Every structure is written in structure tokens, then in C-alpha cells.
Amino acid sequence: MFEDIPVDVSPMYEGERIRAANMFCELAGPKSIGAELVQVAEDVEDGSVLVVGPNIDEMTEGERYPFGILAEIKGEKLEKELEGVIERKMHELCNYVNGFMHLNQRDQIWCRVSKEARDKGFKLEHLGEAVAALYKEEFPIIEAISIRIFTDEAEVESFLERARAQYEERDARARELTDEDVDVFYGCVMCQSFAPTHVCVVTPDRTALCGAINWFDCRAAAKMDPDGPIFEIEKGEVLDEIKGEYANVNAAVADRSQGTFDRVYLHSVFGYPHTSCGCFEAVAFYIPELDGIGIVDRDFKGETPLGIPFSAMAGQCSGGKQVEGFAGLSLEYMRSPKFLQADGGYERIIWLPKEIKDSLTDFIPADLVDKIPTEEDASSIKEIRRFLREHEHPIIQRLKEARKERREERKALEEAEAPEEVPTEMEETPVAYAPELTIPASGGVKIILKNAKVYAEKVIIKKK
Numbered sequence: 001m002f003e004d005i006p007v008d009v010s011p012m013y014e015g016e017r018i019r020a021a022n023m024f025c026e027l028a029g030p031k032s033i034g035a036e037l038v039q040v041a042e043d044v045e046d047g048s049v050l051v052v053g054p055n056i057d058e059m060t061e062g063e064r065y066p067f068g069i070l071a072e073i074k075g076e077k078l079e080k081e082l083e084g085v086i087e088r089k090m091h092e093l094c095n096y097v098n099g100f101m102h103l104n105q106r107d108q109i110w111c112r113v114s115k116e117a118r119d120k121g122f123k124l125e126h127l128g129e130a131v132a133a134l135y136k137e138e139f140p141i142i143e144a145i146s147i148r149i150f151t152d153e154a155e156v157e158s159f160l161e162r163a164r165a166q167y168e169e170r171d172a173r174a175r176e177l178t179d180e181d182v183d184v185f186y187g188c189v190m191c192q193s194f195a196p197t198h199v200c201v202v203t204p205d206r207t208a209l210c211g212a213i214n215w216f217d218c219r220a221a222a223k224m225d226p227d228g229p230i231f232e233i234e235k236g237e238v239l240d241e242i243k244g245e246y247a248n249v250n251a252a253v254a255d256r257s258q259g260t261f262d263r264v265y266l267h268s269v270f271g272y273p274h275t276s277c278g279c280f281e282a283v284a285f286y287i288p289e290l291d292g293i294g295i296v297d298r299d300f301k302g303e304t305p306l307g308i309p310f311s312a313m314a315g316q317c318s319g320g321k322q323v324e325g326f327a328g329l330s331l332e333y334m335r336s337p338k339f340l341q342a343d344g345g346y347e348r349i350i351w352l353p354k355e356i357k358d359s360l361t362d363f364i365p366a367d368l369v370d371k372i373p374t375e376e377d378a379s380s381i382k383e384i385r386r387f388l389r390e391h392e393h394p395i396i397q398r399l400k401e402a403r404k405e406r407r408e409e410r411k412a413l414e415e416a417e418a419p420e421e422v423p424t425e426m427e428e429t430p431v432a433y434a435p436e437l438t439i440p441a442s443g444g445v446k447i448i449l450k451n452a453k454v455y456a457e458k459v460i461i462k463k464k
Contacts, residue, residue: 001133006120008098009130014193018101018112025059025118027067029110030299033156034067035163036109038087044074046144049128053152056113056123066156067111067149068163069128071135074144081220084170085230086139088190088212091279093134097127104279105212106167107160108298124149141224171332174214177204179338185233186218187252191277191320192229197260198277198320199253201233205338206244206266209280211330243268243342261322268342269293273327278318280328282356284340285313288325289381290388291402292350292395293343297331300353305381331356335363346372347394351384368394 002009028034059065073086087105094102099117103110113122128147136142150156179185181204188200188208200208204215213221213230221230236248244266253275254262263272269284276283282297287305296304296313303309317326334356339345346368352360354374361369371393378384388396 001137002130005097005122005126005130007100007117007122007126009096009134010098011096013098014092014095016095016098016101018099018114022114022116024061024113024115025056026064027109027111027113027151029064030301032064032066033107033153033160034109034111035107035156035160036069036071036087036090036105037159037163037166038071038073038083038090039166040078040080040083041072041074044072044144045146046074047132048146049125049132049149050147051124051128051149051151052155053150055125055151056118057121059151061115061118065151066153067109067151068156068159069131069150070148070159071131072146072148073135073142075141076143077141077224079220081216082224083166084213084217085221086135086142088210089135089138090131092190092193093131093138094127096134097130100127104298105210107164108281124151139224170214170217171207171335174204174207174216174332175335177215179203179205179235182215183235184219185235185246185249186215186222186230187233187256188213188218188230189256190229191279195275195277195318195320197257198275199256199261200277201249201253201264201266201274203266205333205336207330207332207336209274209277209328209330211281211332214332240265240342243271244338245272257320260320264322265342267338267340269325269327269340270343271324273322273324274329275320275322276317276326276328277320278314278328280314280318281331282329282334283310283313283317284327284329286325287350287381287384290350290385290395291399292388293340293348294351295334295349295353295356297353297356299355300375302375303379305351305379305384331359334360344394350388350393350395351378 054065069090071090091102091105094100099114099122101112128149132145132147135145150159186202188202191198191200202208202213202215202218207214218230221228222232233252234248235246237246239245239247245263250263253264257275261275264274265272266274269286282295285294285296285304285306287294294305296310298310300310304313306313313326317323317328333339340348346364349372352372352374354376357372357374364372371391373384373387378387
């Protein structure tokens with residue numbers, strides 16, 4: 001099938017990573033532009049592959065170039081609803097090509113070509129030929145497919161505009177439905193090749209973490225291939241409507257994560273947050289000093305208020321992990337009325353990159369838009385705190401109430417007299433309180449706990 005392609009094509013190369021030292025050139029990525037798009041069309045010249053712009057042998061080693069890839073498909077059983085699901089497979093199929101690395105999705109793609117592939121004579125038309133053949137093998141309902149690859153900057157800019165219009169059309173349609181309107185959710189395990197315990201739960205109000213697959217896409221995919229990576233989850237018993245916990249979702253996650261996780265909250269970063277793959281568009285992260293939540297997306301180039309960039313934060317929770325206080329999510333989910341509703345929604349958001357905030361103006365409550373700082377307003381915890389106070393963000397009242405509650409608890413503890421008789425066992429009893437508690441650690445480091453309360457499951461008192 002791939003005799004005319006100078007590099008190997010096989011699923012065994014799917015996990016290949018091309019590091020900078022072995023990279024010939026970079027396509028799209030965070031310092032350039034790019035997109036991928038699959039569209040059902042009537043007039044498709046089967047097998048046609050066209051490269052518009054510089055090819056690999058015309059590129060300069062170490063440089064980066066804009067990149068777009070368009071697949072037009074035709075088939076009697078193909079539906080427009082399938083475009084997003086078939087498009088999401090682009091990531092996997094491109095990575096079958098030895099010496100070509102593909103990351104992310106939609107207009108977030110990031111690709112690299114290795115020096116070894118260039119030396120073997122690999123060109124972009126070979127990528128197109130491989131992808132076309134793999135698509136027809138993966139989806140027999142595709143009767144004809146043509147591939148166009150763009151590296152000319154003007155062409156990529158035009159293609160990017162077209163692709164984003166299609167993404168918005170898909171997303172807008174999905175917003176018309178809510179979780180209460182359906183009896184079935186969907187699970188997706190397409191990312192388990194690199195995040196083996198990740199199970200993405202897709203509902204009308206919660207788009208897949210990658211942002212590329214919504215509930216309608218999943219419905220079409222599950223109908224087309226009931227035994228495929230996208231499967232039905234009967235909504236069933238609602239355990240907690242606000243947190244978004246469902247008995248059948250828990251069971252599906254336990255089954256598909258090989259028993260690693262058995263509880264998931266769809267609308268919270270606390271307790272049992274949704275697992276995170278690595279393809280997520282953004283990360284929600286807890287800022288304990290202010291009891292608020294920040295959001296950072298993969299396009300943000302600076303450091304977050306926690307002092308680390310997106311890449312480091314993504315490393316905290318990717319790979320299929322469930323990490324309390326961190327959750328990968330799609331930007332489309334931030335347009336949902338159920339967005340982190342268990343945590344307070346936008347009333348709990350205290351920092352956003354300006355680009356995200358500007359794109360969400362119509363979805364953030366009007367009275368909160370000017371109260372949420374961006375990197376242009378604040379970058380440190382201290383600066384954020386000042387901004388929140390000056391703009392009377394709801395989190396300030398939350399902090400005041402929490403401080404008042406702590407003062408009352410402290411006063412009650414200080415005023416409490418020691419009982420004459422102490423039970424031999426006390427469950428979850430506070431046995432120590434200290435305004436400041438110093439714990440020595442190795443390497444000359446001291447850990448200082450302020451306003452610390454120490455709890456013990458049991459207290460046993462023995463006479464000597």
C-alpha cells in the first residue's frame with residue numbers, strides 16, 4: 001500500500017516524538033499558524049494530493065512554516081455530523097508516518113519532520129498519500145478522498161479562516177442542546193494510546209477536552225461504529241446534579257480506565273475531577289492563596305500566577321491522571337452554562353489570559369467581565385488580590401466569610417475548657433491548634449503551617 005513512500009507507515013510509530021536535536025523543520029505550532037479540516041463534499045477527485053507552497057526539499061533546516069491540511073471526503077453513508085470525528089483521527093493517522101510528528105487538533109496543531117525522513121526523500125505529498133490510504137482503510141464508508149496541504153503563508157491564513165468558521169458552526173449547533181435534553185452521554189478513549197487511563201466523557205454541556213468532538217459528533221460516530229473508541233453511556237442515576245456525578249458514568253470510567261478511577265465529577269476541579277489526556281485546549285487550576293481558579297490555554301506564552309507556564313501545568317495533570325485542583329478542558333466548555341458550576345462557575349474564576357477572556361465576553365456574566373483580571377492586569381498573587389479588591393470580585397466576599405469562620409472556630413477552641421474525662425477514642429477530633437507550626441525538613445528546609453489544626457481519627461490516652 002505504501003511502496004512509493006520513502007519512509008515506513010505503521011501504527012508502531014504513533015508514539016514517536018521528534019526532539020529539537022533531530023528535527024529538520026517545524027510546521028504550525030505555538031510560534032506559527034496552522035489548522036486541519038475534514039469536510040464531506042460532492043465533487044471529490046479520489047486520490048488527489050496537492051501541495052500548495054514550499055515542500056520539504058524547499059525548506060530550510062531548523063525553520064518553522066505555517067501548515068494546513070484539508071481532507072475532502074465523499075461517500076453515500078457519510079454525514080456532515082461525522083466530520084469532527086473523522087477529523088480527530090487526523091492526529092493518529094499522521095503519526096503512523098515514521099519521521100512525522102503530529103500534536104493537538106483543529107487550529108492548535110503542531111507538527112515536526114525529522115532529519116532522517118528528509119534524508120530519505122520524504123515530501124508532503126507522501127504524507128497526503130499515507131493519510132488518504134489510512135482514512136479509507138479506517139473508515140470504509142469513505143469512497144473517495146482528496147488531500148490538500150498548504151505551507152504558503154497567505155494560503156494557510158485563508159484556510160485557517162475557513163476552518164475556524166467550520167469549527168464555530170459545529171460548536172454553535174451543539175450549544176442548542178443541554179444535558180437534561182438527553183438520556184445518553186458518550187465516552188471516548190481515542191487518546192488512550194498516550195493516556196492509557198483517560199476516559200473522556202462527552203455530554204451536550206461538556207465538549208471533549210480536545211475541543212474537537214461534541215455530543216452530536218459522538219452520536220454519529222457510535223452509530224457508525226458501535227465497537228469503536230466512542231461509545232454510549234446511559235445517563236442513568238444522577239448522584240449529584242451540581243457536581244455532575246452519574247452512577248453509569250462512574251461505572252464506565254472504572255471499566256475503561258482499568259479500574260484506576262471509579263468516580264468523576266464533570267463540573268468541578270475538586271474531589272474527583274475529570275481525568276486529563278494531553279490534547280486538552282486549556283487547564284483549570286486552583287489558586288489556594290485566593291481560594292479561586294485560574295485558566296490557561298496552550299496558546300498562552302507567559303507564566304501563570306503559579307509561576308509556571310502552560311506546558312509545566314499540563315504535565316501536572318496529563319497522561320490520564322485525576323489530580324484534584326487541576327482539570328484539562330476545552331474552550332467550548334467555558335461557554336457552557338454548567339461550566340465548573342459546582343465550584344461557583346465564573347464567580348470563582350480569578351485569572352484568564354486576555355485572548356480567552358475576549359473570546360468569551362458573551363458567555364461570562366456581564367457583571368463579572370470587568371472583575372476578572374488577565375495577564376495585562378495582574379501576573380502575581382499579590383497583584384491579582386489587589387485587582388480583585390479594587391473591582392469587588394465576589395471571591396473577596398468569599399474570603400472574608402472564610403476568615404470570619406476561621407476566627408470563630410479559633411475563638412471557640414481557645415475558650416473551650418478541657419473536659420474532666422476524656423474518651424479513650426474520639427473520631428475526627430481536633431487535638432492540636434497552632435497559629436503557626438514549624439516542621440523541620442531535610443536539607444535545612446523548614447515548613448511553616450499557619451493557623452494549623454491537627455485532626456486525629458483516634459486519640460488513645462494511657463496511664464504510665
